[in-house]
Amino acid sequence: MPTAIEKIISDHVGVKVHAGEYVETSVDLIYFHDGTGVLVFKHLEEMGVEKLGNVKTAVFFDHSVPPHSIDAATLQKYVLNSCMKYGISSIHFMGEGICHQVIHERGYVKPGQIIIGADSHTPTLGALGILALGVGALDTAYALATGKLWLKIPETILITIEGKLPKGVYAKDVILHIIGSLKAYGALGKVVEFSGSLISDLSIESRFTLCNMAVEMGAVSCFQNVDEKTIKYLRDVGVHEFKVYFSDKDSYAEIFSFDASSLEPQIACPHSVDNVKPVAEVEGTxxxxxxxxxxxxxxxxxxxxxxxxxxxxxxxxxxxxxx
Incomplete structure (x- = not known):
């Protein structure tokens, strides 16, 4: 009984694979930003890479913008020069937006893809039925050079969320509550798949919020099923042809259930993201x-x-x- 993630990877490697196995898979898209780009290009130089593999790549200047020092500006210039050296033409500059938002608004991505980003919040894209992985600079450089990524196939845990959000409560409150319950290690090394009536009700933007923060409980990625809202959003950004994947019913390593009907606004307090409390408990601070x-x-x-x-x-x- 394979998960959606196992099915996506199986299609990319050409054989059926299962959680726990190590594979080298092709990737469909690579992206990184000015904060990680310096190390990515340094690794490429150390590896002696002169020409990149044939994988769509996008680079974003969105972290130190505008650069706060001469050193930061110098590093950004190095990243830009390296893009030109290696023939990377999909470059997004200051003012266009944050990479994890622009990457789907500009129609780069589609369901069923394997995407890697040199940033921990790359799993944001899982809201569109994508296997999106945040990886380090060395893995990014290797993928740029070869078009491949080596990984251990993760298990998937299912988190179902039911109910209607009370007034003044949003997706950020939901994910903070879940992290507070499961803790920062609650999904360590696994993919989190969200489902339930609340997910169906949420906007695509709110679904991105859930997937963005799944990494804060140790998840390697996040996944949500494609539905009519997803399809409409993709069509609006010019994406029409794609393959969708769904997990088989009995494929999950664990299942957790939450009801958001009585949820209050939440806040993560010092000094950990899982030190979550209702805002009412710190009112007046x-x-x-x-x-x-x-x-x-x-x-x-x-x-x-x-x-x-x-x-x-x-x-x-x-x-x-x-x-």
């Missing part, structure tokens, strides 16, 4: 700075919610707000 954005939930639907709140009042003069 003074704050100095608020940052709204990031790849977890800095999308348009999030900014709309922020605007609804901010228009009701003013930011306190001693609080720094960065959007």
């Amino acid at each position: 003074p704050i100095d700075q608020v940052f709204i954005g990031t790849c977890t939930n800095g999308r348009l639907e999030d900014l709309i919610e922020v605007a609804k709140i901010l228009k009701k009042g003013k930011v306190k003069p001693y609080v720094k707000l960065i959007i």
Whole structure:
């Protein structure tokens, strides 16, 4: 009884494979950013690679933007020069957006692909029925040179989420609650597959939020089934032809169930992402700075919610707000 992940990898390697096996598989897309690109290109140089393999590659300048120092600017120049040296033409510069968002908005990705990114939050793309893996700079360099990735096939755990979200509760609250329950090691080395009535109700943007943070409980990737919302989103960004995969019923290593109907707004407190509490428990705590954005939930639907709140009042003069 194979999981969707086992089916995707099997199709890429040409034989049936199972969780726990080690394989070398082809990849469909590679991406990285200015923060990891320096090490990626250094590894390519150390390996003596002069020409890259034939894998679609995209590079993003989205981390140190604008560069905060001469050293940061120099490193970005090195990444840009290396892109030109190796013939990488899909380059996205400051102001276009965060890599994990732009990569699907621009139609780079489609369900059933194996995608690697030199960033831990690459599993965000699992919301579109993709096996997306965050890997290190050396693995990225090897994949750029060969078009291949060596990996141990992970088991999949199923997390079902039922119920309707109460007013003022969002996908970020849901995933924080799950991480607080399962802890930062709760999905260590596994793929998390989300399902349930709540997932069906969520927007694609909110599904990205869930998958983005699955890595914070140790998951190597995240996966959600393709449905009509997924298909509409893909069509809107120009993606029409793809193959979808679903896990067999009895294929999961573990199953966890949650109900979001009575969930309160959540907050991760110092000094760990799994130190999660209802916001009500820390109500009244003074704050100095608020940052709204990031790849977890800095999308348009999030900014709309922020605007609804901010228009009701003013930011306190001693609080720094960065959007």
